[in-house]
Amino acid sequence: MTLIIVGYLPVLPVLDHFPPDSVLLVDEPDVIRKRGVAAAMAGAPMLRELIGWEYTSPASADEFYNTHPDLAPTMVVPLLEYATPFAARLAERYGLPGAGSAAAAILRDKSQLRRVTRAAGIANPPSRGVDCPDDVRAFMAEFPGPVVLKPANRQASVGTKVLHDATEVDQAWAECVAQDEGALVPDRRMPLHMLVEGYLRGPEYSVELLVREGETLFANVTAKTLFPGPRPVELGHTVPADIPDALAARMRDRTEAVLRAVGFASGVVHCEWIVVEGEPHLVECAGRFPGDGIAELIERAYPVNLAAAYYAVMRGERPDPLPTRARHGATVRFLRLAPGEVTTIEGVDEAAAIPGVVRATLTVTEGDEVRELRSSWDRAGSVMAVAETPGAAEKTAELAIERIRVEVLSTRPVTIPGRIHR
Known part of the structure; x- marks a missing residue:
């Protein structure tokens, strides 16, 4: 068995579904070097080979196929956003299920997505x-x-x-x-x-679908909140969204309309919406697993082994029927710190010990420099919690966040593109 995975994630459990010596992990040579991927994957039983390949370059999938025409992989899947066009085209070349290269290209370019979906009658800003x-x-x-x-x-x-x-x-x-x-x-x-x-004003959601040859096998709606301020960076996500069934069905229908408009075939999508006066307006749509821990929230809330079902679809199989309603609520909340040097961290273990908290983690340590919040990469940590209802999960996560105390020695920053000068 040969499985091609495109893009490295530093979470080995996403690969634990695979047999020993079965995975070819493809990533950009620069990324492999800068992220220390070879060392991180050393000894991983499922890994057969780590392949450095400039997969974000034009025609790179066709070049890969002609370099390795006899691989006969069982599936090709992307783990990262930038990997989706390469994986879709490579799956086509090997005759395997996938999004379709044309659909993947449209989803990766928001300007193209606007034109195509607007023409299909889908509300856009x-x-x-x-x-x-x-x-x-x-x-x-x-x-x-x-x-x-x-x-x-x-x-x-x-x-x-x-x-x-x-x-x-x-x-x-x-x-x-x-x-x-x-x-x-x-x-x-x-x-x-x-x-x-x-700019659209209204509550924000995302819809996650597992699709096989255009047929929806699983659907979820996630509620999203943002940090205040001019940067629309996610503060948290809750599964399932605590909204009327009619609105959830409307967003699922609109997401399916997006996939028909772009010609998406098989895979997972993460489609973001803002609801204005009851009408979902498209923000963007990604042809991959959602980030920010949403996939784990889904697996814990329903519960469902969504990753295993996805991999089955990408091998050309039909998974067993998947749940249609969540049995629990699950949420993730992210931490934001003022720019400056981290001097003290307390309460992380205390937060993690609260009943219902799955984990509490920080991405900074004492002595680290915190940047101004400009993107998701600048958040300082997160808390994930599960409870009987979405609201109860949110209260648990907020309680845990309050237990975490981080002191930052701040000075007034002057923002220069890409860095902070003091």
Whole structure:
């Protein structure tokens, strides 16, 4: 058995489903080096080979296929956002289930997704591709009110900011076009396309579907909350969303309409929505497993082995019937710290010991420098909790967050794209 996994995640349990000596793990050579992937995967029983490949480059999947025409893999799956087009095309070349390369390409480019789904009758905010600050100001003159400046082809809210006035445009443009994802991306420059969109006010959700040849096998709606401020970075997620069944069904239907519009075939999708006056408006849609711990929330809340079902679909199999309703509530809450040097950390073990808390973790240690919150990568830690209801899970997580005490020695930062000078 040969399984091709594209993109490294530092969570080995996502690979524990696989037999010994079965996995070919493909990642960018720069990322393998910067993240220490070879050392992290050393001795992993399922790993047959770690392959360095520039998979974000054009035609890289076809080059890989022609370099390895006799692999005969059982499945090809992406674990990361930037890996989705490569994995979809490679699956096509090996004759395996997948999203479809055309669908994956549309989902990876928010400007294309807007055009395609708008043509299919799906509600979208007004949106336009922009090449300079003057383009942003022209859009703001045409569509009065707040706007969102964002990349069309990035992840984790990188380079995204809400603007309320045209006087903010020049500084925001300088900040948003200078993205710093560090070890998560290759050293070579990745193409960047910027969008400006009308800002929508309303509750935010995501819909997660497992789809086999266009048929939905599993559906979930997640409630999302954001940190206050101009950067739309997620503060937390709750599964299932505590909303009326009719609204949940409406968002599921709209997500299925998105997949029909782009021609998505098989896999997992994570589709984000803002509900305005009862109507879901599309934010974006990713052709991969959700991040931010949402997949684990789903598996704990229903419960369901969603990963195993996904891998079955990607092998061309039909999994056993999956649950249609959650039996518990599950939530994750993230921590935000003021910029500065971390001097004291207390209460993490105390928070983790609260009944219902799955784990409490920090991504910083004493002496670390905390950046201004600009994307999901700048959050300082998280708490995950499970309870009988979504509301009870949220209260447990909030109680745990309150137990964690982190002191930061702050000075007034001056923000320069990609770093902080003091």
